[in-house]
Amino acid sequence: MIRIGFYTPTVMLSADLPDVSIFTDQDFVDFRLTSGGIVLLDERYYTYNGSATVADIASLIEQYMAGNPDLNFSEFIIEASAPDGSAASHSFRVIYCDRALGLYDPSQWLLENFLTLSAYRRIAPDTFFELQWFATDREPIAFFIYATYLDSDGNTATYRYVLSGNGMIQHGDGINREFVMLADVRAKIQAATKASTPPTLLSVTARCGERSLTLFVDPALADTLPFHYTNCFNVAEQLILPHATTHKIKADRSIAALGKSARFYNVTTAKEYEVQSAPLTSDECLQVEQMLTSPVVRIPWGTDSNLAETDFDAMLPILITDFTSELSDTDDKPNSVKFTWRFKDTRPKFNARYSPGIFDTHFQPPFS
Secondary structure, X not given: OEEEEOOOOOOEEHHHOOOEEEEEOOOEEEEEEEEOOEEEEEEEEEOEOOEEEEOOHHHHHHHHHOOOOOOOEEEEEEEEEOOOOOEEEEEEXXXXXOOOOOXXXXXXXXXXXXXXXXXXXXXXXOOEXXXXXXXXXOOEOOEEEEEEEEOOOOOEEEEEEXXXXXXOEOOOOEEEEEEEEHHHHHHHHHHHXXXXXXXXXXXXXXEEOOEEEEEEEOHHHOOOOOEEEEOOOOXXXXXXXXXXXXXXXXXXXXXXXXXXXXXXXXXXXXXXXXXXXXXXXXXXXXXXXXXXXXXXXXXXXXXXXXXXXXXHXXXXXXXXXXXXXXXXXXXXXXXXXXXXXXXXXXXXXXXXXXXXXXXXXXXXXXXO
């Protein structure tokens, strides 16, 4: 006889996964945890008073899913077998979440929220945003864009359109995603209004069902380096905030004396970047807390790179080596954060810049 005690709702956040209890009259049980044919755990557990407990499978599941934005929703199978030939199994579905949200059954929260903790963000004028959400079977999946903008006369107006899924419903539970370029939003408004010039965006709100997220377009962020990271739901998220960066070169080297001269040996050179942020909004505090502890943080980098790079995997990975984060809920002073990061690659990096446009006409001898 064998029975698995493991209750889960239709879909579960990984942080809320309980321990697995196995009840049997045998001396031991063989336990196995798999996902997509990959074995995460395969061990023998000896029983005590008719039961055995497999503790903290959440850590194993999160290690398997972490860092891969395409693997934030998976199905898992637990199997238990006893020496007398009896066996039991149980399958369950998990959405990655490495924060305890206090949701006994997350289905209602997932119905009302995208897979992010921040409902408001600042964004640069010429960039993009990506959203993911968990959609249930037969749920309408129309994705709306509400854009507030200044027209050519300086008047504030709002334009609404369906980006995707117009009149469509979800077939089977799953994760949906949408990718929105602000340049496309401006082009859509310009075409609809037949304006001679693109409008100036003030804000963009994305909605799907009861889910909503608003992004305020801040021209001051136009040339600001964005940080891309996997948030607590293992979804790639972008954080653009005003900040000052200090470049620090470090050299670890020993000195060898050779007669009347000396030289360096065992030379190791490293470069770190110390970032001091400007005041943060409350939603940016939520983003910063996730970014500082994220398993994957990336930035666009290189002379030929684009600050509005959209391919998460094409960006260079960085390591946040130290940070000071003391975020307060008082009104005494604005919140800010200070952190130090370096590239995953140990070789120091510099941006080699081009020098175009020195002359506006062909060079002539009199110029010399």
